[in-house]
Amino acid sequence: MTDSAMTEPVLSVRNLTVSFRSADIWRPVVRDVSFDVGPRETVSIVGESGSGKSVTSLAIMRLLAKGASSIEGEVLLNGQNLLALPEEQMRDVRGNDIAMIFQEPMTSLNPTFTIGRQIAETLIRHRRISAAQAKVESIELLEKVRIPNARARIREYPHQFSGGMRQRVMIAMALASKPKLLIADEPTTALDVTIQGQILDLLKLLQEEEDGMSILFITHDMGVVAEIAERTLVMYRGDVVESGPTEGIFRRGREPYTRALLSSVPRLGSMGDRDWPLRFPIVDIETGQASEPTEVAGTLDRSRTPILSVRNLVTRFDIRSGFLQRKTAAVHAVENVSFDLAQGETLALVGESGCGKSTTGRSIMRLVEPCSGEVQLDGYDVLKLGPRDLRRMRRSVQMVFQDPFASLNPRMSVGTAISEPFLAHGLGSKAQARERTADLLERVGLTTDMMRRYPHEFSGGQRQRISIARALSLEPKVIVADESVSALDVSIKAQVCNLLLDLQESLGLAFLFISHDMAVVERVSHRVAVMYLGEIVEIGPRAAVFGNPQHAYTRKLIAAVPVPDPARRSMKRNIAVDELKNPVRPRGYQPPKRNYREVAPGHFVQME
Known part of the structure; x- marks a missing residue:
């Protein structure tokens, strides 16, 4: 006891x-x-x-x-x-x-007040102490929650902190009155x-x-x-x-x-040396019985020309300041990224927020304009396309976003949303569009009678299925799945991942799967590319990257994954309390040339 x-x-x-x-x-x-x-x-x-x-x-x-x-x-x-x-x-x-901390700290912090003022306000309200005492205790609280350089950072605003540091600030405020x-x-x-x-x-x-x-x-x-x-x-x-x-x-x-x-x-390490993705077990909530997970039988042939080839991709965002708004610096979001993606293959891009993985996906689709590099997609030289050819190219690649509710028009019925790309590209009549929409809804596990409903009438998992159906309406060869399952409950996440794997098996789709969930990535991918500060630091077959991680950052990501084993409750990871380094570089900065070594067939790691 x-x-x-x-x-x-x-x-x-x-x-x-x-x-x-x-x-x-x-x-x-x-x-x-x-x-x-x-x-x-x-x-x-x-x-x-x-x-x-x-x-x-x-x-x-x-x-x-x-x-x-x-x-x-x-x-x-x-x-x-x-x-x-x-x-x-x-x-x-x-x-x-009693104190409470919530999921999203930005909704709980006032963006117009400094961090120090907000913590001090709590102390003055509940402890009845002076402003000078409150400032001293605010610094102590920030130090207690392991925020580096607390004395200086107390004068900063919430937007100047990363998500993890903002959550630490919320914990500090919660602890203010003990x-x-x-x-x-x-x-x-x-x-x-x-x-x-x-x-x-x-x-x-x-x-x-x-x-x-x-x-x-x-x-x-x-x-x-x-x-x-x-x-x-x-x-x-x-x-x-x-x-x-x-x-x-x-x-x-x-x-x-x-x-x-x-x-x-999903349990990290459960895949072993399998070469192919493995479906998630689907569990009957009434009985607790789980289906037997099966491998995805693919048609992957890496000897053929890749469906997507990215070479030396660079994407930067200018920072302007001063009265004349001159360019003074740039965010080096994607720096010299190269990889290939074969038909029927899933390449996972993993890393923390701010590492450049989503910008890489958007750059490939020209949703943001890259600065330089080469992107070959299904025969298109993407970065040289004019508006008309760019529109045609996007039939070959579609994107599924993290928040389906934000990417669906709330005033448009589901049937209209799915058929809109088909009609916009002039692929057939309205009757053909309805027929294709009905087929797509059934393919993603929904029913045709849902065509007249609106996005708010569906659950999160169903809305994501609708987004996938819309992405499939143009019969793309590549789908960029940008954190497409990270916001879903665990059982819904398993269902949506299985749907993506089923579609890959039946249609030969290639996926660029962008995620920070390492356990899911291990389950669904053929190869994995680890990004840090806009660069790929390690890339290779899934079994090689997870079974023999070579880069320190890859090892850090894998070590941080929570494992559903209560025996680990007393364990501390002792992860260094560092924020992701700033990708902002001064004007004229030239990044160093990176070298990679091949540690196993197809497994490359950036030399540190």
Whole structure:
């Protein structure tokens, strides 16, 4: 029995039910939820979108809209029922006794105030200390969350920090009043894998310190749950379907939904020496039974001319300053990138945000204009094309973006959105377009009667299928998938990845798969290219790059991947707290010539 089990819980939730008003009817979205969080204990609530986990946390904080929501039950913080407190007293509890950090720190930070002012404001409000004291403590808090050069950076604004550093600032603000409980709602979901590792290490470290707090950690990532939580609650459609020690949940999950979540998580290293991508197991939520994953039988022939050939691609963005707006520097987004892509092949571009992988994909399609280099695509010399030929070239290559809702017109029906490219390129009549749209919807696992619906009527996974159908309407030979599954729940991610692999097998598609999710990349790719600061630092067959990584940055990426194994909970990665180096270079800067060595057939690494 743990020490926390023998003492009074910091938080005790009893029979919590949350309902929302819809058309004068109260509909429960969280039903009869009960759990405890002990001193210095981390309890995780896990589940997919719509399971009720975030609503549970907002109900505990009493942040749900009055009138539109109803909360029943008890939420006891050190024995005090928060649901019975007047709003004025509850405001004192928030920040003093309970603090919360959210998934996207930019929505929680004021872009017009410095970081120092925002932390100091919290200290002055809750601790009643002077402005001078607040400044000193703000610097100490930034140092506590391992932000380098805190004394200077306290005068900077949120936009001057990376995503990981902004999340550290949010943790510093949450710690300002030394709360007894920290609620972390998907705090690492939007972060790169190395930054996610740093944040998890930081939370473990803060909990070990003398004034260590309890943590309620909300996520849909079972790998993160395994690494941080002592106990876990699994939620499904508003109900807690299983709860208990994390190790027991992972080793002996009783409920089909728990087993479904665990089976859907890709495990790094599970591919071994396979040469071909492997489909994800699809799990029946009602029974917990997983389908047997199968290899993708491809028609890959690298002896033929590549469908896409990129040589010495350079893309830079000018920075202008001064009264005359003269060019003073440039962002070296893509620097001397070269690779080939064969028909039926998947090449994954991996790296952290800002490494240039998305700009590489957009440069190939001429959505941004490269400065120099050569791009040969299906017989086109892409960088020399005029507007008419460029339009024709884009029939050969299409792009699937991370956020399908942003890339679909909300005022356009799904059928119209899919048929629009077909009609715009003059490939047939409206009747033929409807027929092709119906065929595409069925090919991506949807039904023809969905053609009249609008994007808001679909789930995230369905919207991504619609985006894929639209990309296929021109019968492209190459698809650039730019973080196309990173925003999806784990089971939906598995379904969409399988769809892409099925389409590759049946249509011979080539994919440039842009991602920072190393476990997914290992599963779906034939070859992998690792990017850092606009350059490819390592490229080779998937088994070679993952089985024998040569570059220090590649090893860092692989080491940071959370593994769904509770035995790793006490492990710390000790990832250096560095931001990605600045790709801005002064005017006239000439990058050094890079040399590569071949460490195995087709496996090249940049010499450091």
